[in-house]
Amino acid sequence: MKERVLVAMSGGVDSSVAAALLVEQGYDVVGATMKLFCYGDEIVDRPCCSLDSIDDARRVCETLGVPHYVLNLESAFSHDVIDDFVSEYARGRTPIPCVRCNTFTKFRDLVRRADGVDARWIATGHYARVVDGVLHRGADRDKDQSYFLWGIDRAVLSRMLLPVGHRTKAQTRAVAHRLGLAVVAEKPESQDICFVPDGDHAKVIRSRLGADASSLAPGAFVLSDGAVVGRHDGHARFTIGQRRGLPGGFPTPMFVTAIRPADRAVVIGPREELLGSGLVAREVNWLAAPPAVGTRLHVQVRHRAPAAAAEVVRLEAGEIELALDEPVSAITPGQSAVFYDGDRVLGGGFIESAARAMLPVVA
């Protein structure tokens, strides 16, 4: 039997197939489902992260003939991921909790658990690949999840197995059918953030900070010249580039271009005001040798956004500044900037600010 691998299993098709493939390859598989937050009554129908999903993961492991455990990581997850999620909104940013979950929960806390059971390897159902110790995009570009993995400890790469990363989703489902994992084979995709029921993140903020949270308090819609053009019911309900929920009556489509928590203002403007010519990112983590100033690379500023050509103009302790070859729309503080060289993931950071491509024209 090959070495032991701890497989993080959500009860979904990807991680189930990951476990099944590793069993097939002869690994000593131990399945683990992380319990990350309290499962209230309100989320019974969710395809992921509910008790049903834990049961599904357990059934898959039973089918595979491997042990399965439920790991309670609630308090660490609450601190590392949910608290941060709430405070990012309070700062007028749009958080990306999946990155922090991968960084802290899956590839730090879970790795500790793997150590505890002598598991040489840690596996997940992510669509990404580790090739010669370097993280790469998943082969299925529609499913690629490398964007969420930039923050992990580089040393963990040598222990990661991502068995579905070189497959397409359709192939993964086919494997599930072939291996008799009917329980999970046709499960719908989970799109939302696991701890945010029905995509209603205001509910999470309210439950953490109370109904009078500042980020949920009414404020003004303003134009970039300062003109007040309406009222909103909480800046946390908005993100850069959003069109929904804005006041009407403008000659061109309007978008959220900035969020100012200090005076609870949501700044709106035409499409041109969304364009950024560069960005600053912080908490930068490298999964390859750090580049030098002047290095050319590609940067992706949102999940599923195309990577844009850029040049490193400044690089200092944990912070990077990039100049973009062509302006990029809706560069959003709090989201990740992930640096690529082709399919190779070089590293990433949290977007701190965008350099505006175009100053607003004041009439």
Place this chain on the structure above:
Amino acid sequence: MPAPVYLDHSATTPVRPEVLEAMQPFFGPRFGNPSSIHRWGREARVALDEARERVARCLGAHPDEICFTSGGTESDNLAVLGAWRAGRARGRRAVVTTPIEHKAVLEAAHTAAREGADERLVAMTADGVADAASFDALVRDDVAVASVMWVNNEMGAIQPVPEFAALAHERGAVFHTDAVQAFSKVHIDAAAVPFDILSISGHKIGAPKGVGALFLRRGTAIEPLFHGGSQDRGRRPGTENVAYAVALATAAELALRDHDAEGRRLAALRDRLQQLLVARIPDLVVNARHAPRAPHILNVSVPGTESESLLMALDLQGIACSGGSACQSGTASPSYVLSAIGVPPHLASAAIRMSLGALTDDAAVDRVADVFPRLVAKARGVAAA
């Protein structure tokens, strides 16, 4: 891999072969409904009555004082809520219990509180025993029911049930004891100890899951939880589960027959396991070590470890133990029982309960004494990293 070791008898036990055999006819030829007037009904009724008599004998009770239930949880709910609701009707307004009870008692007490009861929790000593002075102070003449378990399911600590039962009686309160872990481990005699209600469960003593019983002393008023027919004097409507009643009676008799010898055997195994573990892990904490303890439970906390990871590592070595109370999803969380007796959080979340029983022998003790210290050393290495 060496033979697996099952050290979780307080969670559940295998059905004894004699029990399985005794219940078989009631799935086949003797399938009748005990309430029916015909021959099939009579046959079932006789078996049910005999089972009731046999369980009564095991507890020093009268047959009419035995009520069959679906298990420990129903027994505890019927006892606490039934006695609270009956007591409320005659003007009593409080419920007294301890913070180390099984959730079946605690949640029933919380339900009573939502129905208007003043819920009072007895203080615990650091040894793991309910404090007598606190009980005395809380059980005033306004108490409907006081419920104190006989043997705690996590620590094995024996509670002063005889004294508490007598004191509750002086104050006119109904006294209930959850004896799910105590039955066949401590001597129970309804003629000698004045408890009014007592719960037992089948699957802890070699009967199947899904059957239990309540001893209900003559003259003790309870309101039923279920409403329906007049089965079991209306205390527990619903067609009786004859096969399981027979199973419970058979298991109870066998457990009592073996009580003395098995108690000595388990105590010796438990003591040896404890000595070996303490010798090999010098800072190991034996929880409730100063309390009188039932012979089958050893609860230990190892500083610098976490029960969830240790239980996983033990299972991967083929050794089954448990931690604190298990939640629905199967995760372990810090034990509320240990927290309630003042065990600090880092030890309450490191607790491992080893519970011995029919499947435990010297080889099992040796194996655990060999493997557990190695896993602890490993876990501490990881925690320190």
